[in-house]
Amino acid sequence: MDSPNEGGAPPQISGERDLEKGFRAEHFWPSPSPSPRAPALVVSNSSKALIVSNSGKRFDQSGKKKYVRQVTGRYNDTELHLAAQKGDVAAVTEILGEIDEQMLKTLRVAEFDAGVAEIREAVVNEVNELGETALYIAAEKGFIDVMKELLPYSTREGIRMKNRSGFDPLHIAASRGHHDIVQLLLDHDPELTRQGHADIVKALLEMDRHLARKTDKKGQTALHMAVKGVSSAVVRLLLQADPAIVMLPDKFGNIALHIATRKKRAEIVIELLRLRDTNVNALTRDQKTTI
Structure with missing residues (x-):
């Protein structure tokens, strides 16, 4: 004009x-x-x-x-x-x-x-x-091609923003059964797992239990992300799907327990210690212990 x-x-x-x-x-x-x-x-x-x-x-x-x-x-x-x-x-x-x-x-x-x-x-x-x-x-409607056009220009805050009903794009996509869009959002921002959407995590694991072992470019699994948050329920769901992931290290050698103790997530640390496979003496690449 x-x-x-x-x-x-x-x-x-x-x-x-x-x-x-x-x-x-x-x-x-x-x-x-x-x-x-x-x-x-x-x-x-x-x-x-x-x-x-x-x-x-x-x-x-x-x-x-x-x-x-x-x-x-x-x-x-x-x-x-x-x-x-x-x-x-x-x-x-x-x-x-x-x-x-x-x-x-x-x-x-x-x-x-x-x-x-x-x-x-x-x-x-x-x-x-x-x-x-x-x-x-677009997430609510299930229009994944529109999502792919918008995501490169969406801010972190925009992706996580809740509407007046308290839903964000990840939550609304999961509630509508748009699993492809849920996966797209998690691929774009893996840390969304730490927000505590237990219902979303449960739905994804029911769709594919191997998702618990998927890693991002830093070698972090969904468990690495979840222990940074405050939801013990999400951590339990991931461990129930595949208990062995408790010892999977990221590219720096951190297992989930390293991160949980560093973040001072007491309840989550207790969840991790309940597993037999958890090794409290595990070392990171720079020789740091879990406790």
């Missing part, structure tokens, strides 16, 4: 202060009709600001951010929320691609990478009135 007054500052519009306070904004930027799809990204050429309407973020040159709410759906959804709701991978890809296209018109090459990364992150991790990101919606 070009500036109304090309080459100069945009004119003052009545009600703009209300817009910046978060009031409804259809009279400034009308809600897009289903066809053709309105541009998801609007970046002003004004020297004062870059406005990204679908993420609701205004980036000015002083580095400050102002909140501008763009209403596009029932729950103040963005274009990206609506694309995720439909499982429309092409629309998701187009929305993310428009960020590159628009930013190229407004930023110098040196600023481009950082600017695009910041705005793309804001767009992907935007929440609607239900506290849901586009990633959450």
Whole structure:
């Protein structure tokens, strides 16, 4: 969208202060009709600001951010929320691609990478009135291809964010039986195991008990992750599935007991010590004991 007054500052519009306070904004930027799809990204050429309407973020040159709410759906959804709701991978890809296209018109090459990364992150991790990101919606609906498009730009906080009902993407995917998406999320962020979702861990182990032995790039199993948390129930489920994992070391030689004692997880240490296979004299690569 070009500036109304090309080459100069945009004119003052009545009600703009209300817009910046978060009031409804259809009279400034009308809600897009289903066809053709309105541009998801609007970046002003004004020297004062870059406005990204679908993420609701205004980036000015002083580095400050102002909140501008763009209403596009029932729950103040963005274009990206609506694309995720439909499982429309092409629309998701187009929305993310428009960020590159628009930013190229407004930023110098040196600023481009950082600017695009910041705005793309804001767009992907935007929440609607239900506290849901586009990633959450895709996880709930079971749209794994949309998930794959969004995950590279999702922040750690965005992936773990709970909606108003207390569900995060991992939990909602498991409750809907989308095991492929649960596995995708765990592959992307193995530490999600430590959040204490015993029901999710149980469902995964029922699907494949060998998952307890799967390791990440640091050589850590789900047990290594679980003992960093506070859920003894998750630890018990993993040990019941495969007691021998209690002695599996990560690439630094840490077994689960090393980590649990280091984190001072007393209840979990007791769970680990109940197993006959647990060796309290196990050493890490730098010769540290478990206690």
